[in-house]
């Protein structure tokens with residue numbers, strides 16, 4: 041769709057010229073504007089300092105009116121109470137609280153802050169059950185949001 | 191919809207209000223307690239329309255357009271009292287589930303601090319919003335839309351009183367997504383992140399060009415209005431878009447323009463004499479137990495451990511429960527565990543073993559419960575089934591009536607035949623529900639009288655049915671009229687006796703009910 045293309049181009053520009061600190065849009069292997077891969081570096085002074093993760097964004101045809109599909113990928117998934125070991129993230133702005141005025145940049149900022157505020161490295165309590173039963177698309181999950189304070 | 195203009199009056203002017211609406215306001219006069227009414231007598235009142243012995247139950251059948259008119263009427267009424275733009279008022283009313291009394295109460299309770307009521311309903315107070323986005327001057331400046339990232343002249347940018355503005359293209363796509371994909375109507379908020387200001391209906395109707403989306407939106411709004419309003423109910427007939435409006439809520443029969451008669455309280459077919467609560471339980475039970483009719487077949491028993499139904503499909507008595515989580519092995523003959531049987535495949539000699547006896551007793555009692563249910567269910571189903579066939583009888587009787595008219599009887603004179611089929615159907619319907627009533631009934635002196643009455647109606651109904659099915663085609667004309675009238679009058683009177691007795695029992699607390707799982 042022509043008009044989300046313009047928007048995607050703008051997002052690529054923002055993510056390459058002034059990305060949120062600690063993130064980098066991987067443009068080298070980028071083949072389509074329907075998917076973004078973003079490197080996320082754990083901030084200094086937090087439990088994830090020195091660690092590096094990969095975030096995958098997938099945009100549907102109705103983006104930004106529908107939220108992007110966002111998950112951690114690769115073999116290093118942050119050990120965090122809101123992140124399942126298959127990379128799915130329990131974060132309300134990715135589904136219920138999504139707004140078309142949000143962007144890749146704002147999602148990255150949210151996830152960075154989620155990682156930084158973590159006080160104990162552990163998986164969600166229902167991790168074992170969830171990864172056995174969930175769909176591969178995290179947006180199919182009826183999320184029951186964990187306590188936001190973690 | 192009568193027209194879009196009628197639906198979305200921006201500011202309703204009480205003077206020309208009537209012009210757009212051709213339903214007379216007298217009939218839909220909204221009086222005190224219109225929305226607040228909720229005290230419902232828990233029992234069926236002694237009135238029954240067929241018995242004709244009590245107050246009538248006034249109601250009207252409204253088209254969807256008229257429901258919209260009703261909604262606008264309420265907005266107008268409140269508007270006369272508090273001077274708020276009707277778009278804002280609609281959001282406030284929806285926030286209070288269309289309870290205008292409650293809205294007004296709160297409005298005055300918050301006197302001097304009315305901002306609060308607007309904040310709670312997620313609208314910008316109209317008392318202070320004048321300066322903002324929507325009422326911007328016509329100067330044309332380029333502005334970037336935060337969603338699509340295009341630049342537009344400010345005339346193409348729009349927003350709510352919160353001040354967040356987006357281009358009209360994005361607005362329209364945003365609204366379509368919310369309405370079509372998420373089925374939202376009165377709770378759609380501004381597209382800005384964490385802005386919870388609600389989009390009013392005038393904005394929606396201005397921004398959406400697709401008629402399909404408009405219709406869906408209007409339907410969603412009308413629906414939430416009907417759902418919020420205890421005095422309105424959609425006709426349950428599929429594809430019927432009428433609403434029944436009553437003056438007070440009760441467990442009474444109402445009849446839609448489309449012909450469907452239903453209980454206003456629970457929406458099921460009119461079910462006198464059984465209570466809504468019991469009918470609901472019964473229908474659920476029928477759904478859950480749809481398999482139970484298999485149970486009585488000699489070839490099934492329940493697994494003594496998990497109660498799953500096991501079918502015996504061969505001669506061997508060594509049974510393995512088919513429930514994968516159970517796989518209990520037992521003996522078909524004694525229902526005891528299989529282990530002690532060892533290798534004696536063909537023969538059970540443990541019939542009297544303690545364990546086996548216990549298992550059989552358990553099965554026995556659950557079977558007794560089941561037998562009881564099946565007893566009532568069979569009779570219920572039997573009448574339900576017969577009712578489904580009565581349209582054939584109507585057709586046959588109609589031919590008979592034409593035949594008789596050709597033999598010099600007047601149209602009036604032959605109406606007794608149609609009346610007879612009407613009575614027959616009423617009796618079947620009543621009988622059907624008396625079996626539901628009886629299923630929940632504990633035995634006592636009154637229940638024995640009830641059963642006697644029920645048996646009378648049952649017998650009279652079958653005689654009438656038989657006569658209409660068979661003899662009516664062979665007997666002589668004079669004889670037919672006399673016999674048919676005798677029979678249906680008798681049926682009708684027995685039916686009234688039966689219903690009166692049950693109603694009297696409700697009034698006098700005669701009925702005791704069994705505990706059901």
Ligand SMILES: [Zn+2]
Nearest residue numbers: 335338357360
């Ligand atoms: Zn736009």
Ligand SMILES: [Zn+2]
Nearest residue numbers: 352354380385
């Ligand atoms: Zn806003």
Ligand SMILES: [Zn+2]
Nearest residue numbers: 425430446448
């Ligand atoms: Zn109807």
Ligand SMILES: [Zn+2]
Nearest residue numbers: 453455456466
């Ligand atoms: Zn009912």
Ligand SMILES: [Zn+2]
Nearest residue numbers: 493496511516
């Ligand atoms: Zn079993």
Ligand SMILES: [Zn+2]
Nearest residue numbers: 521524538540
């Ligand atoms: Zn045995």
